[in-house]
Amino acid sequence: MNMPVRRVTKADVAKFANVSHMTVTRALTGSGSISAETKERVLNACRKLGYTPDLVARSLCARKSRILGLLTRPLAQSYFARMISSVEQRSRSLGYHVLMAQVTDGGPSILSNIQSLFGRRVDGLLIAGISLPEDAAVYLENSRIPTVFMDSPGDGDDFVFVGTNDREGGYQAAKYLVKQGHGRLAFIAGYPESYTSKERICGYRTALLEHGIEACDEDIFYTNYQMDGGYKAAEAMLSSGRGYTALLCGNDYVAVGAAACIRHHGFQIPKDFALIGFSGDELGEYSAP
Template sequence: MPRTSSGTRPVTLRDIAKAAGVSINTVSRALNGKPDVSEATRALVQAVASRLDYRPNQLARGLRQQRTATIGVVIADVANPFFAEVVEGIERTAYQEGYSIILANTEEDQDREARAVRTLVERQVDGILMAPAQRSDETVRYLMQRHVPFVLLARFFEGLDVPAVVNDDREGARLAVRHLVQRGHRDILYLNGPPYNSSARLRLSGYRDALEEAGIAFRPEMVLTTDARSTGGYAAIQQALAGGLEFGAVFCFSDYVSFGAIKALRQAGLSIPRDVAVMGYDDIDLAAIVEPALSTVHVAKTRLGQVAVRMLMGMIEGSSSRSERVGMVVLTPQVVIRESA
């Protein structure tokens, strides 16, 4: 009788083969998803493996396949709830695929990003998922030169045809500003992110698209650049009020920026949305519970992480059976209307 993990010897493929009445080679092919095994035999082998509490030796298997069953995840800001939800989708899907993750936080710093990626490559991860800081494409080019499988998260570089999973940021911004216009607003202040950020550039384009559709002239002074944090939103509203800008609505690069904007507006004695409507972007969990509940653009953050993992797995395994293609996958945004706009 084979001994399970509670005994002194782990269950082997030979044990499963003996119990199932098939060859060791059949057991190996059934458990590794090879195509030349009947469904009945595969089901039998899997049932026996489960009954015997078989646990594959990931290290030995990795050595045979020249893999580590580990992927690196390089995130621009783990304190940002947007990325926390993306990582949740990554970790859950990687686990289902039999992979572990190593998480690195760059805090939007290009040098930290470069060090993190080089460390992960030295650790021989099978692939990398990365939300790039975007001050430079140097790290992406390094991965391309080293032939390391990778997928970009939420951001991309114009002119570089590399795998990425992103939100349709231009369309999301257009829908958000169109909602404000439909509510009667014409003086719409936009608090945008850093200009080197691909999402910031696309959301600015969407903002301009919505104004043009409504016959509203674009005014450069109505666009203020922030650092994409709540402190940036707070400072931008103070700047706008001190500069005498007149506006009845504020569209923000992110929900985080919106929170800072709301605080500054309230301190100025303005009511939301009676005096100023506020629209965010991302739809993080906090957006639904702040006061007033934030109207925003929903980004499928968990799905973004899930799709990215499956894309990366297809690249690692060289499989054409994966549904997600290697290229750019663009997720569709939705406007979520709550109390603030």
């Protein structure tokens, strides 16, 4: 019969390094006064014995898990992948770990994902690119867990938001196209309920109205934020017969898909069609018009 493997304890490390239990604690946590030589002796003992701190026990004592929850959409785009990579690196430098949950179509609800993360005693929550339904928003507000929204803000004064100025981006892009002489501008946006879509469309409309151009609902085409969505939306745009000469896209993935469709129909970019993406993905930088 296999005997259970005994876990190396802090007492084992103290005995091996010939120091007190408190000295081991100070060496591992960076608290208190301890010489560099003693600290290295303790760390060397940890390496030789294969000691791993019991993070669960430590979190119970400190009443902090040092874990941050991260709720996001599937990482199909490099924009979110880069964002989350930065979050993970910065969190690690501050002594935190990141526990991620992805919201998928047909999977657990947003509320269920949040409850699952909270069940693991996260110290804070980061939400990337997700607009909360009412049940999740109410639950989150009542929880009083520190929360930061990225890319799309949450409702309520207690939430912190970090993101780009999407309205200004839509405004500047449309303004540039108008100044280049384009009077028929289409916009391929993301999901209709998306915060970023709404903000960018608002900026786009403002720029058109400032230059005396009617901002029609028929000039806005909604799709997902993927290349296939950009291609299909561009098909609908070209089939509308509204004589567009310029196209503003919700992100670079949409722009690449739309550009492929435009070329497929025999048009050249930018000779026949001006096109602007959004978000500065590497995909856009390495894609030829």
